[in-house]
Amino acid sequence: MTTASRAHSFNMAAAQYAASRPSYPPALFDTVEELIGRSLAGARVADIGAGTGIATALLRERGADVIAVEPGDGMAAEFRAALPDVPLVRGDGNALPFADASLDLLTYAQAWHWTDTGHSVPEALRVLRxxxxxxxxxxxxxxxxxxxxxQHERIAHHCGVTSPPAARHDDSQAARLAGLEGLSPTRRQVRWSRTVSLDLHLSNIATHSAFLVLGETGTQAFLAEERAHLREIFPDGRVEEGYEVDLLVAMR
Incomplete structure (x- = not known):
């Protein structure tokens, strides 16, 4: 399965993605403003790989003049339904549809790892003021x-990932930093959580690319077993999901 195929697998589950994926906490955008040294209000921002618009909507709420870029048909359709008045162009980070030195901020929410940094890094440098x-x-x-x-271990086992947990964590960190060495990014982590129904929690799991490419039979088998595991931990059917937003900010 190629990276491009995995990236485009989200289009088949775009509505489910929009309904079940977690958002981002206000503290994330406070930290972005701190690191870039300015308010998001009035900033010219492009949200790349915008998907269904989860991050785009929050950037706009902070007062940013935001335009979204999304390559996928299904994701773009969900975006337009949710944010009909926000500009959306079709494309990706490897060939940005913007003029040189035209943007104050480029954002990638859950999307940088789908780019080819040999193209996306020079493109970012080109379009940023x-x-x-x-x-x-x-x-x-x-x-x-x-x-x-x-749960992470059960998912890894079901999807055929056999490396130790520490190695997978190190690999994911390396993937996020790939191509940024010359930009000296600043890294922060923002902890947050949300409480959702067990059904929504399982729906969120099913929108991840590892399950989308696995197929319906394999996914449903895992979710049935996972429901039984989680019922023992959360008998009231309310699941507290914990997250740490891993943030990298590089100045032009």
Whole structure:
């Protein structure tokens, strides 16, 4: 399965993605503002790999003049339904549809790892104004919470990932930093949580690319077993999901 195929697998589950994926806490955007040294209000921002618009909507709420870029048909359709008045262009981070030195901030929420940094880094440098910034972030499950760590292991086993947990964590960190060495990014982590129904929690799991490419039969088998595991931990059917947003900000 190629990276491109995995990236485009989200289009088949775009509505489910929009309904079940976690958002981001206000503290994330406070930290972005701190690191870029300016308010998001009035900033010219492009949200790349915008998906269904989860981050785009929050950037707009902070007063940013935001335009979204999304390559996928299904994700773009959900975006337009949710944010009909926000500009959306089709494309990706490897060939940005913007003029040189035209943006104050480029954001990638859960999307940088789908780019080819041999193209996306030069493109970011091209379109950012002097003093502009590139901000990348990911919602990472809080694996210091025992039940989340155990679930992470079950998912890895089901999806055929056999490397030790520490190695997978190191690999994911390396992937997030790839191509940014010359930009000297600043890294911060923002801890947060949300409480959702068990059904929504399982729906969120099913929107991850590892399950989308696995197929319906394999996914449903895992979710049925996982429901039984979690019923023992959360008998009231309310699941507290813990996250740590991994944020990287590099200045132009």
């Amino acid at each position: 002097p003093g502009g910034a590139l901000a990348l972030w990911w919602n990472i499950p809080a694996c210091d919470v025992p039940w989340i760590s155990a």
